[in-house]
Amino acid sequence: TQIAQLTQQADTHISVILPTVHEVDLFRCFCPVFLHSQMLWELVLLGEPLVVMAPSPSESSETVLALVNCISPLKYFSDFRPYFTIHDSEFKEYTTRTQAPPSVILGVTNPFFAKTLQHWPHIIRIGDLKPAGEIPKQVKVKKLKNLKTLDSKPGVYTSYKPYLSRDEEIIKQLQKKHTEVETVDLVLKLKNKLLQADREHLPVKPDTMEKLRTHIDAIILALPEDLQGILLKTGMT
Structure with missing residues (x-):
């Protein structure tokens, strides 16, 4: 009994390191590579x-954190650097060609890395992340030999062959559900704007207000019944 109590007490004091306190929008970060998210999930799970390679530190960081979080509730135990630069102490270790790249996820923006990290087995090159609601063109999986030092197009450069087949039905369901959630968010924002217009007596014509409503x-009414219920509960008064 005493051992069990000590074990329970010890369990309550286990520290858990969170990768970030910022809630990452996985769908937005994976939007350009959404069709390949299952393959990326495998790569992260295997610690590859x-x-x-991103155009800005914020996009680099968000995408790396999205990769780390995509295997949740499993924990990612390898190293990850949301924004890695040439000034980091591990620069020589990560860019050397005399040994295999370590198990780490790097986020970079400097075009110089297109040459120094060209030997890495898996490279994700993304363009500017689109605002919520906009779906960018899906990038393709390309061979590493097609990754040019400069001016390479966005894409997933790898020779990796996924163990699992892509589930098209799950992808369709995720895309549909995300679109519905964004629609709910948009409706709530519009309703708040209308409430603000009524409350502050903004110069908006009654006909315009009625058309918006x-x-x-x-x-x-075009949304599923469960989402209709959520929005009707937040009806305008």
């Missing part, structure tokens, strides 16, 4: 060396 009602 990964490089994310009609459009909002039409959007709500």
Whole structure:
């Protein structure tokens, strides 16, 4: 009994290191590579060396954190650097060609890395992340030999062959569900704007207000019943 109590007490004091306190929008970060998210999930799960080449530190960091979080509730135990630069102490270790790349996910923006990390087995090159609601063109999986030092197009450069087949039905369901959630978010924002206009007596014509309410009602009726219920509970007064 005493051992069990000590074990329970010890368990309550286990520290858990969170990769970030910022909630990452996985769908937005994976949007350009959404069709290949299952393959990326496998690469992260296996602890494969990964490089994310992005146009800005924020996009680099968000994509790396999205990769780390995509295997949740499993924990990612390898190293990851959301924004890696030539000034980091591991620069020589990670860019050397005399040994295999370590199990780490790097996020970089400097075009110089397109040459120094060209020997890494998996490279994700992304363009600018689109605002919520916009779906960018899906990038393709390409051979590493097609990765040019400069001016390479966005894509997933790898020779990796996934163990699992891509589930098209799950992808369709995720895309549909995400679109519905974004629609709910948009409707809530519109309703708040209308409430603000009423409350602050903004110079908006009554006809315009009525048209907006009609459009909002039409959007709500086009959603599934469970989402309709959520929006109707937040009805305007």
